[in-house]
Amino acid sequence: MSERDTDAQVTEAERAALDLANVDEAARNDALQSMADAIRAHEDEILAANEEDVEAAEEMLERGEYTQALVDRLELDAAKLDDIAAMVESVAEQDDPLGETLAARELDEDLELYKVAVPIGVVATVFESRPDALVQIAALALKSGNAVILKGGSEASESNRVLYDVIREATEDLPTGWAQLIEAREDVDRLLEMDDKVDLVMPRGSSAFVSYIQDNTQIPVLGHTEGVCHVYVDEDADLEMAEDVAFDAKVQYPAVCNAVETLLVSEAVADEFLPGMVERYEDAGVELRGDEATRDIVDIDPATEDDWDTEYGDLELAIKVVEDVYDAVDHVNAHGSKHTESILTEDEDAAAVFMRGIDAASVFHNASTRFADGYRYGLGAEVGISTGKIHARGPVGLEGLTTYKYYLEGDGQLVATYSGEDAAPFTHEDFDAEWQPGRLSGE
Known part of the structure; x- marks a missing residue:
């Protein structure tokens, strides 16, 4: 795709964003229902395209260029x-x-x-192999009144093209160009130069990839990076519950960013907890690595320093025995990716130390890290999980795709009235009311 084509797509999206911001909720909801209906109606076509992507990915897997986790994320079924x-x-x-x-x-x-919620405008997303990400992002952008530019991974190119065509056809009554699909790397590079037209970039991928985006654009970046997530089993944990939660956090779906990658265990319960936990993991096919204290208790492979900083995205897990909750907090803050962390304990004080001390977007008590998800949070879906602290943090749903405007309703007031020695005082009193155009003139 040429630079001119990318410019035209972004310009069209910019125009569409202005119109989409004024499309009422009923029309946006009708368009979303049309999207859902169209996805179901085009099931055979979508799955056929996805099969092409999966077959190509499996060939790359055989050559050692892709992981099984990537193939799992890519594959769709009915x-x-x-x-x-x-x-x-x-x-x-x-x-x-x-x-x-x-x-x-x-x-x-x-x-x-009045401070009133409005769309951001034009949001651009660059995301990984999961084709469902394209639909999630498009749906959230539409509901929040934003035009969206979509760039999926090349491994899902056939799936993404068909899904995009289905979405575009289903929403043909909306402003033309509200959703755009770009595919080539050079299109992304050109997009990153267009800070006068694109309002936000949301990359989903590795820390290195997000850093590349941040270093090559002046557009604000809302980064979704890797998930090096931890579960800490405290000395006062209900060990039966802890085993179930730690198992779910790794095994339920290991290919996603909210799956646990390191299990931390208090030395006070390590002898009692680790043998059964390790046996259960191994029965599920999890490849385990541990520090010296862990391997004094169970027979698993040794962990390296790199393991503490690795997002496996697969049935692999590192285990470390720590002294106490403070040691666990120190380890998480040193090696975590600020995504999602969980403590398993019946001690409320220990839970408070962990939850307040951890620097992460989501911190859980007695729950699996797999709950860190826009749908499970009741956000409908998510465009990604932000591990930064500005604008939006954690699963980014509709609220994260809005900003605000200040609307001032007056009756001919002059700044001069409030200046100088005889200035009138401001009241500055908050009140409860919804903004409506011409609210004062209608009273």
Whole structure:
């Protein structure tokens, strides 16, 4: 695709964003339902395209260039497609994020300031091999009134093309160009130069990839990086529950960013807990590595320093015995990716130390890290999980795709009235009201 084509796509998206911001909630919800219906109606076509991607990926797997986890993330079936369509419907069912009055303040009599939620504008996303990511992102962008530029991984190119065509056809009544698909690396490089037209870039991938995006653009970047997640089994844990949670966090779906990669165990319960836990992991095919203290208790391979910083994305896990909750906090803050961490304990004080001391977007008590997900958080879906701290953090749903405007409703007031020795005072009183155009003139 040429630079001119990329420029035209982004320009079209910019124009569409202005129009989409004024499309009412009912029309946006109708379009989302049309998307869901179209995905179900085109099941055979989508699965046929996906089969091409999976076959090509399996060839790369045989050559050692892809991992099994990547192939697992890539593959679709009828059940997954129905889940994708249901996800779109769940986004439609969410409250409208636009037009909400976030704050209202009287500056003076008949001079009222409103802070109102509005779309960001044009958001660009560069994401990994999961084809469902394209649909999730498009659905959330539509519900939040944003135009979206989509760039998926080359390994999912056939699936993404068909899904994009299905979405575009299903939403043909919306402003033309609200969703755009780009495919080539050079298109991304050109996109990153267009800070005058693109309002936000959301990359999903490795830390190195996100850093590349950040280093090559002046557009604000909301980064979704790797998930080096931990589960810590405290000395006061319910060990039966801890075994179930630690197992779920690794085995339920190991290919995703909220799966646990390192299990930390208090030395006070390591002798009692580790043998049964390791046996259960090994029965499920998990490849285990441990520090010296762990290997004094169970027979597994030794862990290296690199293991503590690795996102496996597969049935692999590192295990470390720590002194106590403070030692666990230190380890997580040194090696975690600020994604999701969990403590398993019946001691409320230990839970508080862990949850307050950990620097991460999500910190759990007695729950699997796999709960870190936009759908499970009740956000409908997510465009990604932000491990940064600015604008949005954790699973980014509709709220993370909005910003706000200040609307001031007056009745001919002049700044001069509030300046100088005889200046009138501001009242600056907050009140509860929804902004409506011409609110004061209608009273």
